[in-house]
Amino acid sequence: MKAIVVKSFRDKSDQNKTIVKGSFYEASEERIKELVSLGYVKVEEKKQEDGKKKAGKNAKA
Structure with a gap:
């Protein structure tokens, strides 16, 4: 899983980094969730491809 860093931090496995x-x-989903809860990273929603619309409550049948 990939996330954007919003606050600098030291890598848990390599304190020199x-x-x-x-x-x-990029890290496991579990690690990213931990960093999000601590305020170090945020996960960006995946952008939809052009021409494809997400079905929602306003979608016509």
């Missing part, structure tokens, strides 16, 4: 604000961080 700093993950900087504005970069992308």
